[in-house]
Amino acid sequence: MSAPDSAAAPLLEPAGPSVRVLLVDDQAVVGVILRTMLAADPDIEVQTCLRAEDAVATAVQMQPTAILQDLGMPGIDGLDLVRAYRRQPELQHVPIIVLSANDDPLMKRASFSAGANDYLVKLPEPIETTARIRYHSRAYRLLLERDSAYQALRASQQALLARNEELRRLTQVDGLTNVSNRRYFDEHFAQEWSLAALEGTEIALLMIDVDHFKSFNDHFGHLAGDAALQSVARTIRSVARSCEGLAARFGGEEFALMASRTSLAQAMVLGESVCAQVQQLRIPAAPPSPHPWLSVSIGAAAMVPDAATLSADLIAQADACLYSAKRQGRNRVVTR
């Protein structure tokens, strides 16, 4: 005898009595004898199928815990039926006990190769029949229980992974503007700085500050200020994506755009693009801004890290350029 294998596909747990036997045999008398044998076992339900062509559909509908399959049915090879059960996903692991008048070892081998779990020579002793049916049904039930516990575990693991991913995202993203937060920027900038030092490549930084934003808040209110910051952040993020850079909220109304393997000339182009796109947002500016639309000032710097420079030097350079941009009238990009 062999117990059913475990499966990756979810299994259906049969409802109703704990032992449900489907007898597939064209001789009605076998069904009568089997019922008589099992009369003293009220927890064993028996259903009989006399026609081979109905067997698979009946089994799918009944969800037995064991199938007793006659090999010598008219018009069909019983082993073909065994294979047909195995092709049905719902029946793939249901124990199949072959009933045969033939005690030939070759026939037994063919039955097991076709997918049978057991082989009984007709008609066995009642005690043996009951024991085999109970053994296979119990093994199948245990397999189903194990499978459903495994599925539940997998579902809860996936939910946990999704929650962890969301938590990780929340720790990296600024809640108002959805760009990276300062903490993530600091980590990422340090990593990219080290990488640029190793590669000997340029790394560029743009410090971007919204102009006259205190007046904007005072004039239009803090909520309008929040919405303006969100629009400006979306613009910076889309420019950052175009150069595979990182957009981050550096603090308050100040943003940073960091781009690896980017020259000062390229940083200038990125900065001009941010300035122009913020103008295209057409967010009305508040007095004393001389411009009709809300604008940003940008300081851009780039360097190849070496033993004498720190990442803070690049920030300081970009910051100095930003102050120059403010002094020169805002709504512009300034580089050294």
Ligand SMILES: Nc1nc2c(ncn2[C@@H]2O[C@H](COP(=O)(O)OP(=O)(O)OP(=O)(O)O)[C@@H](O)[C@H]2O)c(=O)[nH]1
């Ligand atoms: N609505 C809103 N305002 C913010 C937020 N963070 C910072 N601010 C405001 O941004 C304003 C920044 O003002 P300042 O530092 O004086 O700069 P500014 O008015 O933009 O002037 P310049 O930078 O010189 O053009 C302050 O009024 C802050 O309250 C925020 O999350 N939401």
